[in-house]
Amino acid sequence: MSFEYFLSLLVFSPLAGILVLSFLPKTQESLIKMVGFLATLPALILSLIAYFQYRAGASLESLSEKVSWIQFGYSEQLGNLFSIDYELGLDGFSLIMLVLTAVLSTLAAIASIHIKKEWKGYFMLFLLLEVGMLGVFAAENLILFFIFFEITLIPTFFLIGKWGYFEKEKAAYSFLIYNGLGSAVLLIVIMVLFARTGTSNIDALMAAMSADNPQLVAPITENMKMGMLIALLIAFGVKLPIFPLHSWMVRVHVQAPPSIVMLHAGVLLKIGAFGLIRFGMGIFPDQFQSLAVLLAVLGVVNLLYGAFLAFVQTDFKMVLAYSSISHMGIVLIGVGALNEAGIQGAIFQVVSHGLIAALLFFLVGVFYERVQTSNIQNLGGMAKGMPITAGFLLAGAMASLGLPGMSGFVSEFMAFLGLFKEMPVLAAVGTIGIIMTAVYLLRAVLGITYGQAHRDFAGVTDMKKFEFVPVLVLVGLIVLIGVYPSVLSEPLTSTLETIMLGIGG
């Protein structure tokens, strides 16, 4: 944590893997997989070092990096008008997201062993995606954030389009179109902010927007702020996804390979929540308050809509996709509550759903690998042949439906705790979602594992050794957060204080 380019090294470390991979012959399957896996480790180790040092009392500010990059425009009073710097830095929230990304990347690299073809290209894109994701959370600057944000789109497009299932191309295109439109809207917001304030540094923007008499290049009206916040809501709402912008996400979750869905559901969707909390809430606190009710309503709609749709799906992947929509509703509920409990719940849900979705999609991959279907009606009685996998699937479902002792409960509980304080009636409507979550998850999971098998699954083997690694790590983390939530809440304290100060609560 002492040396100068710690964060840059962390963010760009997967590039070393890409470099090594480019010199390897295409046919060396196991070597390529090994390099792909190893290349994710430096980021993991470095992020864990940062986490534990922070828990031990070290300050995160010493990690910040700043290198001058582009300057232009000059005025007598203000000096250099526009400057874009290469700035990396962390706070509690982004540190947690960074650790989550690094952990899930390593686990997804292990899960990538199920990939059947063209490992070289796959792992190069995979590592590039990791760079993008790490960068998104480490960027201290909106323009840098946007660049990393775009970096995540391109590898994901190819990873879905080339290594996915039957309708992979369609899924990849709808992913790209939706997210491309989303990031175009985001770019507009960033450019307006940049043009009016002359800076794109997040902290400087927060200060400029909350100051009574800020030094701006050009004035920003209240309407403009509201417009920008709504644009941000759309941009990140596509990512999250918020009803009714969700249909691309269902397609991606069904068609993409399991290892990519792990990352997609685990990290990429969370960029939406991250952006909403950090930029939406951080830069436009006053406007955010006036939208809080809308967000909470959208959250409840998301929660119920996803839950009811998950209830009638026949494909387990579809169930999980709609369940993701439903669970992102809880993030919105927490954000909409706009008090400590709610926001903390939302952040917890971001992490918790990341872990749980990764676990469930990995297990879907394990099943699919063996029986070539994820259709509930074709499965059944799998607990007989694959008791361990079935047990973990049940554990994942329990975590997802918010069983105490697992991370899902803590986040769900806090989000609802927050909302009940502000809007009890809406929250009470939302609790129907808690029941429905149990209904659709048990229907799906018991449909797969319990009862009579619909066809003969003779010769189906249980989990192999390497498959235990991601499952055990994920279950371990889920239980850890569920039993001892301070691992998350303590690093978040200062971030939450900052946010609450901005809101004025």
Add this chain to the structure above:
Amino acid sequence: MSAVPIQAYLALALILFCIGLYGALTKRNTVIVLISIELMLNAVNINLVAFSKFGVAPSITGQVFALFAIAVAAAEAAVGLAILIALYRNRKTINMDEMDTMKH
């Protein structure tokens, strides 16, 4: 020799240009279209030469440009005819209406 007024030159050039434009836009035969383009270029040349003599600040530059234009027109005609011959060998036609493979 009475001096021919500039209006006469310009009128000639205009008539020539219009004939050329009409030919270029309406004729089906590619050779005729190429000839029409030559007519338009020549109309320009007449203008250039006329203005080099009767312009606000008469100078030799206009005549030099006219020579340039003649050279470029010759080159253009050569290239155009070469393309046309290549096309004719492939498609057995010099009809403009049938040369639409680059649409969409």
Add this chain to the structure above:
Amino acid sequence: MMENAWIIPLFPLLSFLFLILFGKRLKEASAFIGILLTLASLVYSLLVLFERLTAPTYKAEGVWLTIGDVQLTAGFEVNQLNALMLVIVSLVSFLVHTYSKGYMNGDDRFPVFYAYLGLFTFAMLGLVISPNLLQTYFFWELVGLGSFLLIGFYFYKEEAKAAAKKAFIMTRIGDVGLLIGMILLFWQVGSFEYDEIFAAAEAGSISAAMITLTAILIFVGAIGKSGQFPLHTWLPDAMEGPTPVSALIHAATMVAAGVYLVAALFPLFTASETALMTVAVIGAFTAIFAASIGLVQKDIKRVLAYSTVSQLGYMMLALGSAGYVAGVFHLMTHAFFKALLFLAAGSVIHAVHTQNIEHMGGLWKKLRLTGPLFLIGTLAISGVPLFSGFFSKDEILIAAWAHGNTVLFWLAVIAAFFTAFYMFRLFFMVFAGEARSDMKNVHESPSVMTMPMVVLGVLAVVAGYVNTPWFGTFLGDWLVEGNHSLGHGHIEGPAWIMAVATIVSLLGIFLAWLMYGKRSLSRDWLTSRAPLTYNLLYNKYYIDEFYQLTVVNGAKFFSAFLRFLEVFLIEGIVNGAAGIASSLGKLGSKFQNGQIQTYGTAAFVGLAILVVIYAVTGGYLK
């Protein structure tokens, strides 16, 4: 001892973790690990109880989670109720662990069964030492998980799968009520701690309407867990689980959690007369409602299940009538005699391999130990004097009468009559009459199964004597000691109540004897005279069908409607937008026909128009 009471739930947790990890290798030896560790819990619980008899309440807490300025705590508390519950739970759990060694012998997933039992016991023990509502909810849900896993133990049976799912979902509906009530209470009080909630309720810092609302919402949680009407339907279906599980979960511990919750929050309920009344009405209605269904069921475990529902209704009635001691007392005696009845039923099933009582008969002579033990349980539940159930039921009736719930009192009396009748109907049909020919080689269960039954049999007789109007009300006095909000240790009631209760239960037994013992009354009396009533009762008032028709189909219909929206509206809008973009493009590409002369004409016309505009306006830039 009390300072370390937190260790009690950890023994079964250890058993769960150990068996889930290494159970496969241990096979049958898993039983010993489970039994030993629950024995450790039992011994420790007994020590804690003995210490608590004299020592004051002990409570220890630490910070679990910080939200802004609020600190949520976790810890444990040993008060009278908790200490008593610790012993009841760990005792029944220990006995069931022992019994299961014989009952589950030879099952492929023997270690898994013990692991689940450990998890369940852990959750239940954790529940009863929770010092705050949040922690209670935490373990409350884990108890639900344990029950779910055990009901669905025979996972390959479709019925078990459905029953497990139903149990989890029905109880979760109740849990949501508890969750809402708990959170609303939190924002009123600023804490989940029981002590602070009671203090706030007493100080009147919560509005009366809010107390009523939260108390009723919390009671909804208890309705779900304790199988009270209208969320009772999961409990009889839960009999798909192995019989020892029914004894542990659906008789002695988990379903008692609802009663325990109301008892633990008793001061909150007493602060609102409406809430108390709700509890009492639901309890009394459930008592008679379930008893009437129990009259005609044919499955031995289902009869017992409905009797459980009915008895839990009794406990709720007691609590709702401000009879704290009566409720807790009946909870304790019921735990013993109902566990005994289930284990004895398990022994019968083990011997004859059927659960249909119409296929049984004449087992008294073959099962020389199970028979008398079953009879003890039956006598106790019927409220025959000198058995434990008599004293606790009497307390409940007195409490209901003393609280002025006359209608509910008479309902409870009728329910007591029903109970005596259907329990002895069960007894006579199983044990009396002719032995059936296909039950030649029926033999008594091994001693590992009968020993726990003997222990429970003894308790079913003597447990009542800790709180009797004749020899002193030790239990009652101890339970309310130092806490005036719990009411009196003993409520004085008119002596005729005891007589009425005795007469009613003896009448029930006599009628059952006439119909099924002596057979001087036809068995088909109800079937032939009132087939409609019989069908209504036999089909459990068609409640399941009603739910299926309304709630389940409603949810399905709503989901289908949303899917319709999703496919046609949302996808439609998206596809529409894409369609508009591409058709605009198509329209534009029509102009690109490849005719260079057309392009030239267009360019020329455009130029001409511009020139005309220029000429008319005199230029854009003047």
